[in-house]
Amino acid sequence: MRITHVDIGGCEGCSFVLIRATKKLQGIEFKSRLLGKFEIENEEMIIVSGAVCLNSEKVDVLKELREKAKILVAFGSCASVGGITRYCRGGQEPKPEHMTFQPINAVVDVDYAIPGCPPSPRMLKPFIDSFVSGKQSNYMQIFKAVAKVKRLSGFDLIDDVVLQNICIGCGACILSCPNGALQMVGGKPDLIVEKCIRCGTCYVRCPRASQILVRRYIK
Amino acid sequence: MMPGWYLKKPIGEYVNIYAAEPKINIEGALTAFLCYLIDKNLIDGVIAAKKLKGLEGEIIVAKKREEIIEAAGSKWQVLPFTSKLKETIENEDLNKIAIVGLPCQINFLRQMKTFPLLEIDFSHRIKFLISLFCYGTFAQESIIKHIREKYNMDISSIEEVKITPKALQFIGEKILEIPFEEIANYLQIGCLLCPDYTGIASDISAGIFEDKTVFIARSEMADELIKKAKNAGYIEIMEIGSDALEKIEKEAIEKINRASKYIAKLL
Numbered sequence: 366m367r368i369t370h371v372d373i374g375g376c377e378g379c380s381f382v383l384i385r386a387t388k389k390l391q392g393i394e395f396k397s398r399l400l401g402k403f404e405i406e407n408e409e410m411i412i413v414s415g416a417v418c419l420n421s422e423k424v425d426v427l428k429e430l431r432e433k434a435k436i437l438v439a440f441g442s443c444a445s446v447g448g449i450t451r452y453c454r455g456g457q458e459p460k461p462e463h464m465t466f467q468p469i470n471a472v473v474d475v476d477y478a479i480p481g482c483p484p485s486p487r488m489l490k491p492f493i494d495s496f497v498s499g500k501q502s503n504y505m506q507i508f509k510a511v512a513k514v515k516r517l518s519g520f521d522l523i524d525d526v527v528l529q530n531i532c533i534g535c536g537a538c539i540l541s542c543p544n545g546a547l548q549m550v551g552g553k554p555d556l557i558v559e560k561c562i563r564c565g566t567c568y569v570r571c572p573r574a575s576q577i578l579v580r581r582y583i584k
Numbered sequence: 585m586m587p588g589w590y591l592k593k594p595i596g597e598y599v600n601i602y603a604a605e606p607k608i609n610i611e612g613a614l615t616a617f618l619c620y621l622i623d624k625n626l627i628d629g630v631i632a633a634k635k636l637k638g639l640e641g642e643i644i645v646a647k648k649r650e651e652i653i654e655a656a657g658s659k660w661q662v663l664p665f666t667s668k669l670k671e672t673i674e675n676e677d678l679n680k681i682a683i684v685g686l687p688c689q690i691n692f693l694r695q696m697k698t699f700p701l702l703e704i705d706f707s708h709r710i711k712f713l714i715s716l717f718c719y720g721t722f723a724q725e726s727i728i729k730h731i732r733e734k735y736n737m738d739i740s741s742i743e744e745v746k747i748t749p750k751a752l753q754f755i756g757e758k759i760l761e762i763p764f765e766e767i768a769n770y771l772q773i774g775c776l777l778c779p780d781y782t783g784i785a786s787d788i789s790a791g792i793f794e795d796k797t798v799f800i801a802r803s804e805m806a807d808e809l810i811k812k813a814k815n816a817g818y819i820e821i822m823e824i825g826s827d828a829l830e831k832i833e834k835e836a837i838e839k840i841n842r843a844s845k846y847i848a849k850l851l
Binding site for chain 1: 666724
């Protein structure tokens with residue numbers, strides 16, 4: 366299988382994960398724009414990392430990638446749901462010039478979106494395997510559903526699950542937060558807002574939130 | 585994930601279903617099975633819920649047979665996984681753990697095991713996922729208040745909760761039976777949305793059904809282990825009759841239908 370990777374703006378954490386992980390994958394032909402320039406042709410799968418700045422040429426880059434990709438995958442929280450770039454408002458130290466970062470599905474249709482800041486290298490193999498073998502785990506539906514939403518975060522988890530009273534208090538979100546932003550208070554999770562990096566992992570890991578996500582977006 | 589998808593296989597994919605009973609001097613076939621795993625060094629710890637008093641409990645990491653025995657029995661509530669739990673697993677460097685949990689927790693852990701999204705995930709340390717049958721869990725405060733006000737019973741005296749065909753039995757300072765229709769009001773709303781009765785994402789599902797322990801082995805490996813535990817004299821396994829199987833499926837379908845109804849209201 367041929368996989369092409371393009372980063373369109375981010376901390377490069379996801380890019381390193383991809384480069385690290387794909388080395389160990391057999392039968393995969395992996396090219397990354399980070400490792401050298403090349404023309405993008407019609408590709409089986411294009412993986413995009415990083416959020417897109419709506420006031421930049423990256424918008425056109427992204428549209429071109431969509432045309433050429435059979436499967437377009439948003440990799441990492443920024444590309445999938447905005448992630449920490451959601452907090453960019455321009456003029457902040459160390460001065461990101463842009464203030465209009467959005468997940469890539471704000472510009473193009475995305476087939477699969479994998480949140481995580483960054484997603485671990487270990488998760489790439491089962492993801493790619495499900496295309497190679499043609500056997501898709503039910504959990505792949507979650508990545509399909511995330512591709513349809515424009516934001517997911519601890520804030521949404523609190524709004525959609527805890528405040529709607531459908532939280533069962535299982536603790537899945539607590540174990541899924543890479544930043545320790547969730548804590549159990551009175552048997553239900555509570556968000557330490559300053560710590561949430563809006564990666565969306567807690568949301569996809571919550572048994573109720575993921576169930577509703579799939580019900581709402583996958584027919 | 586989706587109730588429609590669940591309906592095709594209400595109790596999920598499986599290799600074999602058994603009725604089981606303990607053969608060593610321990611109450612509960614699942615406890616005996618876990619003792620087998622730990623005695624033979626197939627796992628180095630079990631994460632399970634332990635009852636404190638009444639309906640209260642906590643999650644523990646049991647590394648010895650005695651600790652597993654202490655955690656036996658049904659709980660009727662979700663005990664949350666906490667960051668402390670992960671710390672314990674990592675600090676003590678446990679690499680072959682069995683986790684006994686409710687279907688929701690097993691579903692989350694299976695997702696973590698299938699797609700380890702984060703570097704901090706400890707899925708590689710998990711060897712077995714064992715799910716308990718689950719009808720739903722109580723909204724703690726409401727059920728305590730209800731039992732106290734309507735039946736004048738002190739909830740902290742409750743030693744055991746049993747299921748009879750039509751009601752739940754709370755056994756404590758007295759024996760109290762509350763019919764299912766009445767109890768449904770005091771289940772957590774999140775549990776009413778859940779379509780999973782047996783824990784279809786587990787390696788083994790275990791539950792009490794009509795006074796028998798039922799084991800559902802969902803992989804060849806799990807099936808083999810159950811047979812080995814039998815040969816080692818820890819448990820006895822029997823064929824489960826088609827009647828009982830039908831009834832378990834009926835329970836599962838009821839839970840799926842209940843979930844469809846509630847989720848339709850929510851969307």
